[in-house]
Amino acid sequence: GQSLEQPSEVTAVEGAIVQINCTYQTSGFYGLSWYQQHDGGAPTFLSYNALDGLEETGRFSSFLSRSDSYGYLLLQELQMKDSASYFCAAPNTPLVFGKGTRLSVIA
Amino acid sequence: DGGITQSPKYLFRKEGQNVTLSCEQNLNHDAMYWYRQDPGQGLRLIYYSQIVNDFQKGDIAEGYSVSREKKESFPLTVTSAQKNPTAFYLCASSIGQGVTEAFFGQGTRLTVV
Numbered sequence: 001g002q003s004l005e006q007p008s009e010v011t012a013v014e015g016a017i018v019q020i021n022c023t024y025q026t027s028g029f030y031g032l033s034w035y036q037q038h039d040g041g042a043p044t045f046l047s048y049n050a051l052d053g054l055e056e057t058g059r060f061s062s063f064l065s066r067s068d069s070y071g072y073l074l075l076q077e078l079q080m081k082d083s084a085s086y087f088c089a090a091p092n093t094p095l096v097f098g099k100g101t102r103l104s105v106i107a
Numbered sequence: 108d109g110g111i112t113q114s115p116k117y118l119f120r121k122e123g124q125n126v127t128l129s130c131e132q133n134l135n136h137d138a139m140y141w142y143r144q145d146p147g148q149g150l151r152l153i154y155y156s157q158i159v160n161d162f163q164k165g166d167i168a169e170g171y172s173v174s175r176e177k178k179e180s181f182p183l184t185v186t187s188a189q190k191n192p193t194a195f196y197l198c199a200s201s202i203g204q205g206v207t208e209a210f211f212g213q214g215t216r217l218t219v220v
Contacts, residue, residue: 033207042197042211043150050207087149091207094165095140095199099149 002026004088004098011104012078020073020101022088032064032071033089037100043087046073078105109134113198113212119220120185120192128183128215130198136210137203139181143167144195144214153196156181157203185217193219 004024012018022032031050035043049055049064049071061074075082085100111132120126130139138157142150152165156175170189175181181200185192195216201209 031207033209035209040214042213043199043209044211045208048207089209091201091209094152094155094163095138095201095209096152097142097150102147 002090002092002096004090004096006086006088006098006101008099009102009104011106012075014078014080014105014107016078017074017076018078018103020075020086020088020103022071022073022098024069024071024088024090024098026090026092026096028092029066030091032062033091034060034062034073035087035089035097036084037087038084046086048091075103080105080107111198111200111210111212113196113215115215116213118215118217120217122219123187125184125186126217128185128196128198128217130181130183130212132179132181132200132210134200134210135178136200137178138201139175140199140201140209141165141171141173141181141183142197142199144197150197153183192217 006022033048034046037043047062054063059076064071083105085102087100088098114129140155141153151167154173156162172184197214198212199209
């Protein structure tokens with residue numbers, strides 16, 4: 001079986017940095033992916049980590065530690081438009097998601 | 108442009124009726140998925156298919172049925188056996204097993220009236 005745990009809500013100030021954690025238990029580990037979903041919209045892919053370490057894509061970075069079964073998404077220079085839900089996912093078969101973290105960016 | 112299309116965007120159903128949600132992709136992806144999302148909740152897997160003419164139940168398959176007669180199409184039928192069908196339904200596709208990136212349709216919001 002597979003399970004991914006992440007905090008349900010996070011609030012951060014515009015311009016700040018926020019970290020969204022994800023711990024997982026999966027069989028046949030293929031890495032960790034992250035998705036963003038705005039209210040009423042479709043999830044969109046943000047990043048993927050196959051190996052340990054930090055992957056950077058603009059303001060967003062994602063980290064993975066396979067030995068700790070842990071990863072996180074780091075958002076820098078927060079903007080109001082970053083207010084959304086963020087999901088970690090185990091790209092196994094089938095594709096399974098965590099319950100999501102709702103990020104609220106406040107002024 | 109390649110993509111994945113769900114229709115309709117909004118759907119209303121009377122209690123006791125079956126309804127079919129459409130999902131079409133032209134990305135040449137082998138794997139397709141259906142998820143259900145309730146307000147403030149995550150994505151729960153209903154069914155998935157890795158290849159034409161084959162599909163597997165997800166965590167909440169009861170009251171739903173699917174078919175995969177063509178690679179590009181994966182329709183979901185919400186049957187009258189589904190006791191609480193009002194939700195946001197998302198279809199996704201990916202290249203295949205061990206997928207690193209899935210592509211989602213824009214979703215169908217189903218309301219039972």
